[in-house]
Amino acid sequence: MSLGPAGAAGAPERRPGRLGVGVVGAGRVGAVLGNALRAAGHPVVGVSAVSQESRDRAEALLPGVPVLDVPEVVRRAELVVLAVPDDALADLVRGLAETGAWQMGQIVMHTSGRFGTDVLTPARAAGAIPLALHPAMTFTGTSLDLARLIGCPFAVTAPAAVLPIGQALVVEIGGEPTVLEEDARGLYHAALAHGANHLVVLVAQAAQALAAAGVDDPGRMLTPLLEAALDGALRAESPGEPGGREARGSGAVAALTGPVRRGDAGTVVEHLAALDAFAAREGAPDVPLSYRTLARAAEARALAAGLLPQDAAARVLDALASRTSQSPQVAGIDPDGGSLQSEQQHVDPASPAGDAGDAGAQHDDHDEHHDDPQDGPPGPQEDA
Known part of the structure; x- marks a missing residue:
């Protein structure tokens, strides 16, 4: 050429x-x-x-x-x-x-x-x-x-x-x-960022909770469980894989395990109690908030995929709602916006640091x- x-x-x-x-x-x-x-x-x-x-x-x-x-x-x-x-x-x-x-x-x-x-x-x-x-x-x-x-x-x-x-x-x-297509780029980029960037946050949250529970090496403890979960979810979303989306119909949610998938409302309540107490001790308000948000998403997707009976889904939602009123006080967090309300993290806009704009912000993985x-x-x- x-x-x-x-x-x-x-x-x-x-x-x-x-x-x-x-x-x-x-x-x-x-x-x-x-x-x-x-x-x-x-x-x-x-x-x-x-x-x-x-x-x-x-x-x-x-x-x-x-x-x-x-x-x-x-x-x-x-x-x-x-x-x-x-x-x-x-x-x-x-x-x-x-x-x-x-x-x-x-x-x-x-x-x-x-x-x-x-x-x-x-x-x-x-x-x-x-x-x-x-x-x-x-x-x-x-x-x-x-x-x-x-x-x-x-x-x-x-x-x-x-x-x-x-x-x-x-x-x-x-x-x-x-x-x-041109008009799909925004959704495409948001999907990648949501999957990759927020996965890192979930790992950080789980590792922090494990460390607070006395686990010396949270990364090692999480590795086999997370690798298996991620592998199963990705395979379930791949039409070309055995048992993938074409065969199983419900995509990655078919790989869901745990108390929400089982409709085990009692375990969900215990998890929330433990995470709220952990958040109050360790100053980690984002962890129980993330748990609640993602558990609701898991319940909705499992129900829609026919993996969770209606009555079990209702029990899970009741369990998630039962402690929601305590969440802002325990976590020190805005339950709608999700912003941390820590005085140590507050920056006065009039201070030199406040003039920095987003210079200290973490950009998208691909951008940086x-x-x-x-x-x-x-x-x-x-x-x-």
């Missing part, structure tokens, strides 16, 4: 069908995908990296590739990989469009789960080919990720005419493409694996 930027000065010669790749953002995602594309035969002609950490990562995963500013990376590349945080992506694309950086026939792909190709509209208006390829995995930013790309699902969003290009790129690096947004091009009011 021969595209406009192919003859850019400083770009190495390429075999037919190979694309010169420019990586914008040598974060954990960008550097790894650049390495994978290089291994597939696409030369990497440049990478942007601002922080020392990202420069070190580029040197390790993309040895010999020049570290350049963003406009130069884009100028040299036939395939531009935008691996930047979600919140920086739109401004990055728009800023490059305003400086005339995008080129006719250039392929521009981003790795954000949140966005489809609409965010690339300024590049598309300049004649670029827009692709949204999101790998559904976490990244360490090391060579360990390369093996994990094999078989990794990628959400691919693109205009119909160029969809095969995105699918082919995913296959070339060993991934498995899944076509996703990209490079610093400073790796994007200068904004319209900044110097190039």
